Amino acid sequence: MPDLVADNIEKQLGTAQVLCGVSFQLQQREILALLGPSGSGKTTLLRSVAGLERPDAGKIELRGKIVFDAGSGFEIPAEQRGLGLVFQSYAIWPHRSVFENVAYGLRLRRARETDIQKRVGEVLERLGLGHLGDRYAHQLSGGQQQRVALARAMVYNPPVLLLDEPLSNLDAKLREDARAWLREIIKQTETSALYVTHDQTEALAIADRILVLDRGRIQQEGPPEQIYAHPASRFAAEFMGSNNRLDGTLAEVVGNRARLTGEGWSLWGELRAEKKAQDAATGLVRVERLRLTDNAGTNHLKMKLRSALYLGERWEYVFYLAGLRIRVWGEERLAEGEYWVSFPETSLWIF
Ligand SMILES: Nc1ncnc2c1ncn2[C@@H]1O[C@H](COP(=O)(O)OP(=O)(O)O)[C@@H](O)[C@H]1O
């Protein structure tokens, strides 16, 4: 049985149709990322599951029990759904101790004092906060506050964790550390998690499966590798990874291959949309798929090096050919001049 089933959720806010029939399942012990740009409806969907927002249509089940059904008007209130919530703003009390922040929910539920001591102690220990119980929350670093927010969500042993951009208040370096740590912790506790983020790298790193959301609709769902390597739409292709974009015209279409042309260039790629010869089209290719090569050849373009940026673990070159601007990654400093850039046909997706 899945931990969570959302069936055909619709929600209008003001005049905007924010969710347009969203369905998904969260399996036991699974981390499911809900990935989409700002305004795509992620928070609204998460809040609907939590019971903080009432959908206009649809049904929600938690571990086989209906908690919301628009059809019959049935609804279990948020506090009785027992879900663990972590928000972007950690919503912790700065002038209470770490222990009291985490214990608050248990006190509200009138748990016994010995139970509270035991459960809060355990969760603080598990999240590496054992030595900070007496510290005031405002005395903690951002990363530690984030852990307190997570401890507070986990202290009930909730069946499902709901996390809304939980790392977005941390600076880039902390965030990288925190996502690995967070995935470990969720896996250790054997809970399942619905993880909302607009950050594709974070979704790829943390999730077992990703739902790509665009304007209130699920565009694609699948494991991270599949979403990244086989995007189903131009939206999904452009949203993930670091891309080069080539606008042009289709000169030939042969089955699922097509030749895209522009001023002074012509490249074969995989046709991923319903298009025919003479149609305008856009090619997309991940930056890491491009290579410099020594010779002319099919799908090689001779391009002029415009700039080279040193990024530490690699170089990023910018090449031009008439109106075409292409980024390529490489390992060494390049002298000024012209270079052959190779565009592998199966990596150039034409929409
Ligand atoms: N209370 C509201 N009234 C009207 N529109 C809203 C309200 N809350 C959110 N929206 C709109 O709903 C859309 C989705 O919002 P949200 O679920 O917060 O997206 P996300 O979390 O993906 O950024 C946005 O376009 C937002 O402007």
Ligand SMILES: [Mg+2]
């Ligand atoms: Mg949001």
